[in-house]
Amino acid sequence: MRFILCFFLVFSTFSNSQNNYPQDYFRSPLEIPLILSGNFGELRSNHFHSGLDIKTQQREGLKAVACADGFVSRIKIAHFGYGKALYITHPNGYTTVYGHLQSFSPEIEAYIKKQQYEKESYEIELFPSAETLPVTKGSLVAYTGNTGGSGGPHLHFEIRNKEEHPINPMLFGIDIKDNSKPIVSSIYAYALDENATVNKLSSKQKLRLIPLKSGDYTTESIEAYGNIGFGIETTDRQDLAANSNGVYNMQTFLNGNQNFEVDFSEFSFDESSCINQYIDYEHYINSRQRIQKLFKKNNPLSLLKPTLNDGILTIKDSTSSVYKIRVSDFKNNETFVTINIKGKKPTNFNPKPGKTTPYYITANQSTNLKLGNVSVDFYPDTFYENFYIDFDVNNDTLNLHKDVVPTRKNFTIKYDISNYKDADKDKLYIARLVGYKKYPVYSSTQRDGNILSTSTKTLGTYALATDTVKPTISAINFKDGQWLSNYRFLKVKIDDAISGISNYRATVSGKWILMEYDYKTDTLTYDFNDGIVTDTKNDFKLIVTDNVGNSTTFEATFFRK
Ligand SMILES: [Zn+2]
Numbered sequence: 001m002r003f004i005l006c007f008f009l010v011f012s013t014f015s016n017s018q019n020n021y022p023q024d025y026f027r028s029p030l031e032i033p034l035i036l037s038g039n040f041g042e043l044r045s046n047h048f049h050s051g052l053d054i055k056t057q058q059r060e061g062l063k064a065v066a067c068a069d070g071f072v073s074r075i076k077i078a079h080f081g082y083g084k085a086l087y088i089t090h091p092n093g094y095t096t097v098y099g100h101l102q103s104f105s106p107e108i109e110a111y112i113k114k115q116q117y118e119k120e121s122y123e124i125e126l127f128p129s130a131e132t133l134p135v136t137k138g139s140l141v142a143y144t145g146n147t148g149g150s151g152g153p154h155l156h157f158e159i160r161n162k163e164e165h166p167i168n169p170m171l172f173g174i175d176i177k178d179n180s181k182p183i184v185s186s187i188y189a190y191a192l193d194e195n196a197t198v199n200k201l202s203s204k205q206k207l208r209l210i211p212l213k214s215g216d217y218t219t220e221s222i223e224a225y226g227n228i229g230f231g232i233e234t235t236d237r238q239d240l241a242a243n244s245n246g247v248y249n250m251q252t253f254l255n256g257n258q259n260f261e262v263d264f265s266e267f268s269f270d271e272s273s274c275i276n277q278y279i280d281y282e283h284y285i286n287s288r289q290r291i292q293k294l295f296k297k298n299n300p301l302s303l304l305k306p307t308l309n310d311g312i313l314t315i316k317d318s319t320s321s322v323y324k325i326r327v328s329d330f331k332n333n334e335t336f337v338t339i340n341i342k343g344k345k346p347t348n349f350n351p352k353p354g355k356t357t358p359y360y361i362t363a364n365q366s367t368n369l370k371l372g373n374v375s376v377d378f379y380p381d382t383f384y385e386n387f388y389i390d391f392d393v394n395n396d397t398l399n400l401h402k403d404v405v406p407t408r409k410n411f412t413i414k415y416d417i418s419n420y421k422d423a424d425k426d427k428l429y430i431a432r433l434v435g436y437k438k439y440p441v442y443s444s445t446q447r448d449g450n451i452l453s454t455s456t457k458t459l460g461t462y463a464l465a466t467d468t469v470k471p472t473i474s475a476i477n478f479k480d481g482q483w484l485s486n487y488r489f490l491k492v493k494i495d496d497a498i499s500g501i502s503n504y505r506a507t508v509s510g511k512w513i514l515m516e517y518d519y520k521t522d523t524l525t526y527d528f529n530d531g532i533v534t535d536t537k538n539d540f541k542l543i544v545t546d547n548v549g550n551s552t553t554f555e556a557t558f559f560r561k
């Protein structure tokens with residue numbers, strides 16, 4: 001009896017309604033009903049989404065308020081990523097994060113501008129003390145926007161714990177209406193070792209999905225043998241939005257016994273790149289569809305809960321089993337998929353030997369590959385699994401496998417450029433060649449004498465490329481010699497065709513001015529309300545430099561009274 005009681009106590013901690021997170025402590029960060037374009041944990045490029053993307057009625061400038069009392073503990077303004085982001089730390093130890101902001105409350109805005117002018121930089125990261133910018137629950141802290149890596153106006157909202165782990169905000173009672181069951185769009189079966197088969201084959205099999213009247217699914221039954229696992233494509237919809245968001249929890253059962261669980265409640269940023277090992281990465285690269293693997297193999301990701309067999313089924317000859325997948329959203333709407341498995345050892349099955357190359361990667365060891373003027377360094381645990389890597393160098397082109405193997409860490413590619421003329425060396429950079437047309441994309445390149453190096457997470461084809469083309473600069477809303485008395489903004493378009501823009505510096509009559517850079521519109525914007533421009537005649541000067549150091553200077557005179 002005592003055993004049964006313990007079981008229920010343990011079990012109850014997993015249900016959403018009885019968690020240890022404070023309820024009703026945090027109010028909504030917006031003053032409009034919350035409708036999501038993205039939810040916590042959903043699958044993104046190289047990461048799990050760490051918060052809620054809240055729709056802002058297709059516009060910028062909505063009020064964002066402090067979710068609880070606290071103080072502004074961090075401000076980060078960056079061209080990419082979260083753009084303009086505000087962090088508020090609360091007395092209960094949690095931090096709320098507000099990203100892609102357009103601007104801040106007047107008090108916070110003034111604090112930031114002062115620091116930007118002191119450091120002469122738009123990009124800035126600040127950690128104000130607890131006394132500097134205190135806030136109260138519901139007070140205006142910022143205006144929503146579309147800055148940084150945002151594809152449309154919205155608020156990115158997070159709640160983090162003391163360890164900086166993002167936690168599903170819905171666990172704190174942030175309520176999002178959801179009356180729809182998760183949707184399953186495909187099921188795959190995988191043979192997981194050399195001798196395993198699914199329907200007599202060792203390759204991955206897409207199973208025919210059969211929808212049932214209940215909203216659940218079954219599939220054609222399969223014949224299998226050996227160690228197998230399954231994969232699923234699934235999404236969930238919340239009320240009032242058509243967006244396909246992520247599900248909250250998935251569990252699988254073999255003959256009634258649970259053998260796998262993934263739970264989107266909390267993770268750490270360190271492990272977010274494990275998403276590429278969690279999904280079928282090769283399938284994703286080839287088709288852009290994300291199959292979530294319902295088995296855990298060489299993946300430290302903590303979203304995958306410890307279970308007896310990590311979702312791997314060992315199917316024996318002449319058996320019959322029932323495999324069930326339960327997919328649920330945060331509101332416990334659930335969808336089941338049932339698969340009947342007949343155990344049958346195939347006769348005359350000759351497993352195809354895997355492809356080999358002269359270069360074997362042992363995942364937990366470092367590996368150096370060197371040919372001609374190119375050298376590649378992989379560090380221990382760059383990869384999740386051991387494999388034979390393709391490696392070849394032709395002139396300056398490095399073929400380093402295909403981008404179908406997920407990586408955990410960066411590795412280094414080095415080129416020796418001593419055979420180049422000195423004048424050319426300055427214009428060289430390392431490019432990754434992408435797509436059918438082998439289009440060169442700048443890979444952040446460092447130069448140390450005759451060695452160029454880049455640190456990257458992506459396998460594929462690399463080459464040396466040259467950029468001798470200077471950035472371009474053009475005025476958007478003014479002309480040289482013009483009167484701009486009633487203008488609020490000064491806008492300039494900047495662009496660089498090849499290696500991309502590295503930095504820019506704008507001054508008026510020798511004084512540095514803050515220009516905000518929006519990479520999505522290639523626009524630099526100065527706000528005359530900053531109060532730097534006070535003279536009648538003003539000499540505007542802008543220097544833009546690209547990633548190999550080509551630079552362009554733009555000058556214009558304007559008048560104000
Ligand atoms: Zn987001």
